Amino acid sequence: MATIRKVEAIAVALPMAKPMKMAGVEIRSADNLLVRVETVDGAVGWGEAASAPHMTGETVESMVAAARYLAPAIEGREAADIDAIEAHWDFALYGNHAAKSAIEMALRDLAGKAAGVPAWRLFGEQRRNRMAVLWLIGTGSQAGDVAEVEARKAAGFVAWKIKVGTGDPLEEARRSRAICDALGEGHLISADANQGYSVEQALDYVRAMSGSRLDFFEQPVRSRDLAGMARVAAAGALLIGADEGLHDLDDIERHHRLKAASGVSLKTIKLGGMRAVWEAGRLCDRLGMRVNLANKVAESSIGISGVLHLAAALPNLDWGLSITNQYLADDIVARPVRVVDGHAEVPQGAGLGVEVDEAKVERYRRAL
Ligand SMILES: [Mg+2]
Missing domain, CATH: 3.30.390.10 (Enolase-like, N-terminal domain)
Known part of the structure; x- marks a missing residue:
């Protein structure tokens, strides 16, 4: 070089x-x-x-x-x-x-x-090439959400994230259940409150969702309230994930130690780069924590490719992959990353494999 x-x-x-x-x-x-x-x-x-x-x-x-x-x-x-x-x-x-x-x-x-x-070869071996991509659901109404889920399910999507945390938790639980029912078996389904609930509201939501098909519930309460996260997790109704609360590897260990989360959402912007995400993924593997890997809404195929190369190599990715150029009206590379039948593939070629x-x-x- x-x-x-x-x-x-x-x-x-x-x-x-x-x-x-x-x-x-x-x-x-x-x-x-x-x-x-x-x-x-x-x-x-x-x-x-x-x-x-x-x-x-x-x-x-x-x-x-x-x-x-x-x-x-x-x-x-x-x-x-x-x-x-x-x-x-x-x-x-x-x-x-x-x-x-x-x-x-x-x-x-x-x-x-x-x-x-x-780029994946800079970190490890290739463990996967084609990955299911989470679709974000947040149209603003239950009927709209269910209609969107039906359409995207028909298009091949099998992984989902329901946006909650902005309204009444029992109402949002009813909406979430309607989505889970519309999806049926064989889907990875998550909800994300983006810190929007109080601990009591989060407890209302998880109790109302107990026994549902929801696989995990991300960042129910404020990022720094690990005691609150632990209370919501201790209700035992749903597996809890941490997102906004993670900024480095110490944060992941702390959530694990305090039983504040069973899994994490990893992003390059929070942890400081691709290598940091790779290290975090290896730490989660050692700790037995679940892993979701995500871009922020929304990034072009440059940032998406960075995440896809990490997704190729991470030890586990059991809480799925969120890539977000699918929400953009336009992209800035010659051959944008495409989600086909709800799945994305690791770009071919050297480095990130994109031509800007x-x-x-x-x-x-x-x-x-
Ligand atoms: Mg999140």
């Missing part, structure tokens, strides 16, 4: 196919950071991170600023020295995991291209 010539931070606003409601926020465009790393011999690597201020504390503006703050210390280094680069930024800049994850993904893309291998369309990047670029 060669010396890094330039690290470029690019803010984009990618249009959503339709607005999506999540825990009280309506998402109309995906405000993401792209990182383009170029070496002196002209090789280019790309990375992406979604902005999720409620999850990582970072806005797209702060991510761009953080990436530009780190860039001078990365330019001039060997692209192969990812460990040294990560060690530097761990010391030089606290937190900012999403910004760091976009840079790290670009470096992994470069490393794979330089070695002529797909730089004209499209310019079209959706925000001046920051």
Whole structure:
């Protein structure tokens, strides 16, 4: 590999196919950071991170600023020295995991291209190639949700995430049950409150869902309320997953130790990169915790490919895979990752295996 010539931070606003409601926020465009790393011999690597201020504390503006703050210390280094680069930024800049994850993904893309291998091979062996993808359900009404589930089920989807946490928990449990009944056997079904319930509301929801087909319930209460998470888990009615509460490997161990969660949702933006997610997946395997791997709503095929390569290699993925370019009106690579019959395949080719369309990047670029 060669010396890094330039690290470029690019803010984009990618249009959503339709607005999506999540825990009280309506998402109309995906405000993401792209990182383009170029070496002196002209090789280019790309990375992406979604902005999720409620999850990582970072806005797209702060991510761009953080990436530009780190860039001078990365330019001039060997692209192969990812460990040294990560060690530097761990010391030089606290937190900012999403910004760091976009840079790290670009470096992994470069490393794979330089070695002529797909990115998954930088971590481990390929355990899977074609994976079921979760479909998000949150139309705003029970009839709308059931209609959507019927349509997507007919299209081949077998894995689901029901958005709750914004209304009356008993009402949301009735809606969730209607969805479970519409799906029947043979599906992976989850619900996600995105921290939206109080502990009492979460207990109402899990008791009302006891005996249902729901496989797990993600982040019922506030991310820092591990005692509350443990109370909801102790009700024993549903398996509880942690998402917003995880920012590093210590958080995963803490949830396990306090019996606050049986499984986790892993994202590069929370943990700080692909390698961090890989390490987290190995830790979960040792602890016997279930694993969901996810992009944030929504990312282009760059971020999606990063996650698909991790999905290929992780020891277990029993709580499924959420990829989110399917919610975008447009993508920014030559051959976008496609969900076919509810499943996605690991991109072929070296690095992330995507060919970025730089004209499209310019079209959706925000001046920051
Ligand atoms: Mg979640």
